[in-house]
Amino acid sequence: MTQVDEAEVKPRLGRKRDHTRDPEILEVALDVLAETGYDGMTIDMVATRAKAGKATLYRRWPSKADLVLDAVACMKSKDIDLDALPDTGTLRGDLVAMVKPPSIRESERKLKVMAGIASMIARSPELAAAAQSALVEPRASVNRIFFRRAIERGEIPADADVERLCMIGPAMVAYSVLMLGKPVDREFLVSTIDKIILPAARLPTA
Amino acid sequence: MTQVDEAEVKPRLGRKRDHTRDPEILEVALDVLAETGYDGMTIDMVATRAKAGKATLYRRWPSKADLVLDAVACMKSKDIDLDALPDTGTLRGDLVAMVKPPSIRESERKLKVMAGIASMIARSPELAAAAQSALVEPRASVNRIFFRRAIERGEIPADADVERLCMIGPAMVAYSVLMLGKPVDREFLVSTIDKIILPAARLPTA
DNA sequence: CATATACGGAACTCGGCAGTTCCGGATATG
DNA sequence: CATATCCGGAACTGCCGAGTTCCGTATATG
Numbered sequence: 001m002t003q004v005d006e007a008e009v010k011p012r013l014g015r016k017r018d019h020t021r022d023p024e025i026l027e028v029a030l031d032v033l034a035e036t037g038y039d040g041m042t043i044d045m046v047a048t049r050a051k052a053g054k055a056t057l058y059r060r061w062p063s064k065a066d067l068v069l070d071a072v073a074c075m076k077s078k079d080i081d082l083d084a085l086p087d088t089g090t091l092r093g094d095l096v097a098m099v100k101p102p103s104i105r106e107s108e109r110k111l112k113v114m115a116g117i118a119s120m121i122a123r124s125p126e127l128a129a130a131a132q133s134a135l136v137e138p139r140a141s142v143n144r145i146f147f148r149r150a151i152e153r154g155e156i157p158a159d160a161d162v163e164r165l166c167m168i169g170p171a172m173v174a175y176s177v178l179m180l181g182k183p184v185d186r187e188f189l190v191s192t193i194d195k196i197i198l199p200a201a202r203l204p205t206a
Numbered sequence: 207m208t209q210v211d212e213a214e215v216k217p218r219l220g221r222k223r224d225h226t227r228d229p230e231i232l233e234v235a236l237d238v239l240a241e242t243g244y245d246g247m248t249i250d251m252v253a254t255r256a257k258a259g260k261a262t263l264y265r266r267w268p269s270k271a272d273l274v275l276d277a278v279a280c281m282k283s284k285d286i287d288l289d290a291l292p293d294t295g296t297l298r299g300d301l302v303a304m305v306k307p308p309s310i311r312e313s314e315r316k317l318k319v320m321a322g323i324a325s326m327i328a329r330s331p332e333l334a335a336a337a338q339s340a341l342v343e344p345r346a347s348v349n350r351i352f353f354r355r356a357i358e359r360g361e362i363p364a365d366a367d368v369e370r371l372c373m374i375g376p377a378m379v380a381y382s383v384l385m386l387g388k389p390v391d392r393e394f395l396v397s398t399i400d401k402i403i404l405p406a407a408r409l410p411t412a
Numbered sequence: 413c414a415t416a417t418a419c420g421g422a423a424c425t426c427g428g429c430a431g432t433t434c435c436g437g438a439t440a441t442g
Numbered sequence: 443c444a445t446a447t448c449c450g451g452a453a454c455t456g457c458c459g460a461g462t463t464c465c466g467t468a469t470a471t472g
Contacts, residue, residue: 037325039245042429053450058431118324118384119243128387136385161401168374168402171381175373178324179342179380181334195367196374200402227419248459259420264461 019060025050029071034112038068038120065124072113073130080138091150092198095169098142099189108184110135111177140166147201156201168197225266231256235277240318244274244326271330278319279336286344288351297356298404301375304348305395314390316341317383346372353407362407374403 028050032041043064047054061067086097114135121128143166150156172192176182234256238247249270253260267273292303320341327334349372356362378398382388 036329040325043431044429047450051450053452054430055432055434055451056449059448062431064430112328114385115324115328118321119246121384121387122318122321123242132385132387161397164398164401167378167381170385171377172373174385175377175380178327179320179338179376181327181338191367192370195370196402196406199405199408202405249461250459253420257420259422260460261421261462261464262419265418268461270460 021050021052021056022060023074025052025057025060026067026071026074029067030075030109030113033068033071033116034109037116041068041116043067065127068117069127069130072117072127073134075110075113076134077138080142082141085142085145087149091146091155091201092193094146094149095143095193095197096190099186099193101186104184104186104189107139107173108177111174114174115178136170139170143169150201160201165197165201168200169193172196227256227258228266229280231258231263231266232273232277232280235273236281236315236319239274239277239322240315243322247274247322249273271333274323275333275336278323278333279340281316281319282340283344286348288347291348291351293355297352297361297407298399300352300355301349301399301403302396305392305399307392310390310392310395313345313379314383317380320380321384342376345376349375356407366407371403371407374406375399378402 025046029041029046032045032049036045041064043054043057046052046067047057057067061070080103086094088094088097114131117127117131121131144162147156147160147162147165151158151160151162169189169192173184173189176184176188231252235247235252238251238255242251247270249260249263252258252273253263263273267276286309292300294300294303320337323333323337327337350368353362353366353368353371357364357366357368375395375398379390379395382390382394
């Protein structure tokens, strides 16, 4: 949903000279994108919902494709603060600590956006790159940190295939949501950690 | 869902009345779908490539959506013959035996089709159901058989979470291809089996 | 051979959306 | 208050693709 500060919804007071409203518009674009997909989304929808004029959007972005590209690229790291990662002392603790409702919701939104642009990714390297660095890389980075820590601790073998292990969580979530149409819940995520990720890391399920 | 026309009472003169070219057209539709996605695909493309008239397609399917739905539904089990599954005597053997170039190619085609319709799945339960039973269920069925056999053999614990285990392979492939844009090869698949699936099943890597 | 029938293909309508233009009004500044 | 600036919104253009119609032709059947 449009997560805009309710405080600013009131009649627009001062007109800003710069592009202050850009983030707001991009958020709306992502919402529409998640709901209708790229082709279903129209510039009018975005403009109307953002209470902006269509011309305003075109003053800022040369085309629909550019708007979407920008929106996807700006989705980066809204949900993850790399400096405030949990450090529980165990791999399982770290992984489970990431299973929080806000994180789950943000993940689902990302997946819906991904579904909305899926058909273009194969034909647009730019969009693919944006999606890669905004949607999949941040999550992988976090996991990489956890697994490296675990290796340093001696908790898992030093020759563990970190890249492969990093994929399991996101892959299972994406598959469940996009392919099976089944939204994930805390239980699914925790048992994925316990039944698959930790065994694959050769760690006994805690 | 290619339902045959009403039984004819009238004399059959002229050309064949059966829709003998349907499968051919549906195959072309799938190709175009995989290449361009649902919205990028036009009826003209399909007609031209199938050397058919656009009118012919509309004589057979009432709309583009129906054509695509039918095409996806008919994708069922082109690649897997449930009666000719390998039975190597070990779980690893069975799983690895499925890693064959034709199977990989068919998987990638299915994933491209999936990507092409991904944005509509959330809004079309019919299409979601078709994709489910034609694209994901067949593969899961095969895996289920392998894991059940392994349990019967006593190779893996009887309380193994078969449903979860079945997902790992497809999930990793889908994630790699759709999200990372990295086509999978035999090495990736085999090491996924050895490093993730078998450990998760509490089997030592063979 | 005669003919009913379906087919390929071309031409057409029609609606929707990307992108453009224009204008009245609100705003900030001096 | 004067004015330069930017915005929201509405009207407009042009294109493209879904769906329709029509016709010449191929073909199986009698």
